Amino acid sequence: MRAGLVLGAVWATKKSPALTGQSLLRVRCGETEYLAADLVGAGPGDRVILAFGAAARAGRPDVPVDAAIVAILDETEATHG
Numbered sequence: 001m002r003a004g005l006v007l008g009a010v011w012a013t014k015k016s017p018a019l020t021g022q023s024l025l026r027v028r029c030g031e032t033e034y035l036a037a038d039l040v041g042a043g044p045g046d047r048v049i050l051a052f053g054a055a056a057r058a059g060r061p062d063v064p065v066d067a068a069i070v071a072i073l074d075e076t077e078a079t080h081g
Contacts, residue, residue, distance in 0.1 A: 001055070003073060004029035006046045018062055025069060036067040047073040 004027040012024070023038040027050060034050060039059045042048050049071040051058070056068035 001052070001070075002029045002050050003076075004034070004048055004050050006042050006044050006048055006069075007033070008044050010035060016064055018064055022060075022063055022065075027067075027069065034067045036069050037063055037065040038069045040069055040072055042069050042072050047076075049073060 007026040007028055010024045010026055012019070019037075024035055025038050025042060027034050027036050027048060029050065036050055037056070037060070040048075048069045050056075051068050051070045052066060056065050056070075057063065059068065059070065
């Protein structure tokens with residue numbers, strides 16, 4: 001899993017029927033951007049947790065995705081070391 005920042009939504013006119021009604025969002029994790037299925041109702045500016053691969057499909061096994069937003073972060077704790 002990775003933490004990221006939602007940049008905004010993407011739309012596709014033609015897509016797999018399994019994606020009908022599924023929100024897709026652009027998420028930046030460091031220098032990398034991902035397209036992810038939104039399973040929790042995130043929006044632009046939200047800090048989120050992304051799951052990848054089989055873990056991304058655990059909440060919706062019928063949706064053919066490799067990345068999914070599985071949580072919206074309320075806060076993070078800084079570590080001191």
